Amino acid sequence: MKTLYVRIVVTFLLIAVISSAAALLLSNSYYSAKLRDYNEQKILRISQEIRGLYEEIPGLAPGEYLTRIANMGFQVYAVDDSLRGTFYGSPFKHKEIERDTIVRVLNGETYHGVMEERHLLLVTGFFENSIRNSIGLPVRSGGKTIALFIRPDMEQQIGEVRILMALLLGFTFLLSLVLIVISTRFIVKPVQKLTEATNKIVGGDYNIRMDVTRRDEIGNLARHFTQMAQSLEKLDQMRQEFVANVSHEIQSPLTTIQGFAQSMLEKGASPEEERRYLRIIEEESRRLSSLSKELLTLAALDKETSALKPSSFRLDEQIRQIFITTEWQWTEKELQLQLDLPELVIRADSQLLHQVWLNLIANSIKFTRPGDTISVQIRQEQQEILVSIGDTGPGIPPEDLPHIFDRFYKGDKSRNRSRSGSGLGLSIAHKIVALHRGSIEAKSLPGEGTLFQIRLPKL
Structure with missing residues (x-):
């Protein structure tokens, strides 16, 4: 039972068996609580009608009368005062009955055999073909008393229904089994395809x-x-x-x-x-x-x-320090600075964020034209901190903008190698911001400049 197909089929079969057993127990409980008394009272009323009709017609031969009653779908066992018994109708499968029971009925008592508990599952007693599973009444006949034991003949009354129900349940189980076997294939087949696809991926396809x-x-x-x-x-x-x-x-x-x-x-x-x-x-x-x-x-x-090593530091001072470090570069190109750096203390990894600001500011200095402007702004919002770093340089072409954070990507292939760098700086900046659970976004128009917006959550 190693394949999923066999497991599913066996699981369905176990479900069918367990549900059938549970249904039998529930039916037994319902029969015991509701139908058992009703069935006993119904058979008792029929038996009393049979006795009453016989006693109202004087001179009626008991053998002929009971034969006709048996032909109407009943099993009858009549015992006279000498304890001699006669069967009418279909024979009982179990003919044993206690002598004391017969004597009590002859003495005028009523025998309620349907209500006696003889089975673990009481519902099976409904179909028990036994004299003990009957109603016993005393009947006066020609000045004598007869003990009359009566029960419905299930074979004659509902024999066809029983066969039909047996066929219905049998065919239902067999067809369910066939459909389970077929439908399981439709469940397992996609899983098999997934396994084949996994093997292809492992092979590099x-x-x-x-x-x-x-x-x-x-x-x-x-x-x-x-x-x-x-x-x-x-x-x-x-x-x-x-x-x-x-x-x-x-x-x-x-x-x-x-x-x-x-x-x-x-x-x-x-x-x-x-x-x-x-x-x-x-x-x-x-x-x-x-x-x-x-x-x-x-x-x-x-x-x-x-791993991040967060600490509290002045973000505005950190960015100012970068401009001090790169002063000779932006003064050499005569760049204009527009800084809006209000005092702000944040908690983050100072060394990693320093690398982000250094990379973005160095790129702005490197790729702007002499006399252009570099702007840096810090704005504190409700749930995050927004740092904007922009320039008025040549900008980034639209076809290159979606790829600037890709590793080794260089949009301007005409730039010399020493000026263009390795193509890893923005990838590193993107990764550092992501580790801080933030985001970095670039906006640019050719000829108008580039703007990087970094959003960092407040820790």
């Missing part, structure tokens, strides 16, 4: 087709599974692209360093060229060092091994 038209739980599972496969495919493509980009970003400066170093070793360059080569080698080495630090930072953020 993300091109799967599932039945997503169903509106039940299976269809919902198929839709979510399809979305998961698409996400895994995208993640795998991002991983491959990430490896390729890292290799490219590392290989390019290494090639530059190797080429200039080889030229110097071969002594084919003048002292002025050697100094220029050394400066280029130094710049490329710094780029490699910066790239390795950013990759380590991003890897730590992805694994969330760098």
